[in-house]
Each structure stands twice: as structure tokens, then as C-alpha cells.
Amino acid sequence: GEDVEQSLFLSVREGDSSVINCTYTDSSSTYLYWYKQEPGAGLQLLTYIFSNMDMKQDQRLTVLLNKKDKHLSLRIADTQTGDSAIYFCAEFPNTGGFKTIFGAGTRLFVKA
Amino acid sequence: KAGVTQTPRYLIKTRGQQVTLSCSPISGHRSVSWYQQTPGQGLQFLFEYFSETQRNKGNFPGRFSGRQFSNSRSEMNVSTLELGDSALYLCASSSPSVSGGDGYTFGSGTRLTVV
Numbered sequence: 001g002e003d004v005e006q007s008l009f010l011s012v013r014e015g016d017s018s019v020i021n022c023t024y025t026d027s028s029s030t031y032l033y034w035y036k037q038e039p040g041a042g043l044q045l046l047t048y049i050f051s052n053m054d055m056k057q058d059q060r061l062t063v064l065l066n067k068k069d070k071h072l073s074l075r076i077a078d079t080q081t082g083d084s085a086i087y088f089c090a091e092f093p094n095t096g097g098f099k100t101i102f103g104a105g106t107r108l109f110v111k112a
Numbered sequence: 113k114a115g116v117t118q119t120p121r122y123l124i125k126t127r128g129q130q131v132t133l134s135c136s137p138i139s140g141h142r143s144v145s146w147y148q149q150t151p152g153q154g155l156q157f158l159f160e161y162f163s164e165t166q167r168n169k170g171n172f173p174g175r176f177s178g179r180q181f182s183n184s185r186s187e188m189n190v191s192t193l194e195l196g197d198s199a200l201y202l203c204a205s206s207s208p209s210v211s212g213g214d215g216y217t218f219g220s221g222t223r224l225t226v227v
Contacts, residue, residue, distance in 0.1 A: 035216075035218075040220075041220055041221075042118075042220045043155075043218045044218070045215040045216065045217070048214070048215050088155070098145075098160045098162070098167045098168045099145065099157045099170070100145070100157075100216065101157070102147075102154060102155040103154070105154060
């Protein structure tokens with residue numbers, strides 16, 4: 001079935017690293033994504049990783065992919081108060097359904 | 113370049129009425145997807161259009177419908193509104209002919225409140 005699971009809340013101190021975890025179910029997924037949603041806004045694509053990669057780094061963001069366990073993580077280094085938002089993990093199954101499946105979102109709280 | 117534009121931003125409707133929401137994708141994007149976002153259900157897929165054709169539809173009742181025009185602009189319609197239709201409706205456009213790939217660009221959404 002189609003399901004993306006992630007924990008609902010994460011609280012960190014400013015300057016610490018944040019790690020948001022996600023599991024997905026469809027092994028055919030070619031692309032896996034992280035989106036960020038700030039209050040009153042739509043979702044913003046942060047980064048994505050191809051299924052044939054293990055890791056991708058983009059400035060303060062590091063994405064790790066474990067295909068065997070269908071586990072995806074997003075690490076934010078030196079977390080800032082401006083990083084407080086909801087982070088969504090998403091997969092795009094390569095089954096011709098033309099839809100991206102989103103997790104429920106992890107609300108990140110950054111304490112000053 | 114202009115982002116994805118959704119209109120209106122806010123709507124208040126009465127049960128039983130119908131509503132039409134509009135989405136203008138990024139210029140050159142031909143795929144438009146719609147999602148319903150609620151606190152309890154998260155992001156639920158409504159439909160996806162490409163070149164005026166609906167390629168996929170989510171598990172929503174027939175009261176939810178949509179269409180795409182030749183300029184890639186899309187509309188969705190909800191008839192006979194129910195209280196449970198209150199949600200943030202998000203439109204997303206993407207570039208490649210197969211949606212996915214470099215991901216979606218989302219609009220800011222239309223906040224629909226049914227009273």
C-alpha cells in the first residue's frame with residue numbers, strides 16, 4: 001500500500017542539529033522529497049534524492065536514504081529559529097500514478 | 113518568474129453551496145496537481161492534470177471535480193459543500209511530462225471554510 005510515516009513533533013535548541021526521520025513503503029519510488037511548510041503558506045521543496053543515491057548534501061541540509069529499510073532522513077545542521085516549520089517527507093512511486101504521496105509532517109520547534 | 117497563483121486565498125461558504133477554486137501554474141509547467149490539507153488527514157491527493165487530461169484521481173466523492181484549460185490553468189469545483197470540506201486546498205505544478213522528478217512548486221493555497 002501507499003504510506004509515508006514520520007514522527008509528528010521534534011524540539012531542538014538553536015545551534016543543535018535536527019534529524020527528521022521518515023519511512024516509505026513503495027520500493028518503486030524513484031524520487032524522494034523533503035518539503036517545508038511555514039504558517040499560512042504552501043509547501044516549499046527543500047531537496048530531493050534519487051533512489052540510486054545514498055546521501056545528498058545541500059548547504060546545511062543532509063539527506064540520507066536507506067533503500068533496504070525504506071528509510072529517509074533529513075538532517076539540518078546548526079538549526080535556527082527560522083527553521084521552525086512543518087517538514088514533509090514525500091515519495092513519487094514509479095507506477096504511473098502521477099501523484100506524490102506525503103507523510104503527515106513533522107513539526108519542528110526550535111528553542112532559542 | 114511568477115510562482116503558482118491560487119485564487120481566492122480565503123473563502124467562506126454555506127453548507128450546500130458550491131465553490132470553484134482556480135490555479136495558474138508556473139509558465140511552462142503543464143502538470144497541475146491538487147491536494148486537500150486538513151489537520152487530521154494531512155495532505156490528500158485530489159487529482160492531477162496534464163495537457164487538459166486528468167491522469168489520476170484520489171479517493172474523493174464525485175462532488176469534487178476539476179479541469180485544466182489549454183493554457184494549463186486549472187480549476188477545481190466542489191458541489192453541495194459539507195462542513196468536512198473545510199480545508200486548505202493546495203495546487204502544485206511541475207515541469208516534466210511525468211510529474212515528479214524535480215518536484216512540485218506549490219501555491220499558497222485557498223483556505224475554504226464551510227459554515
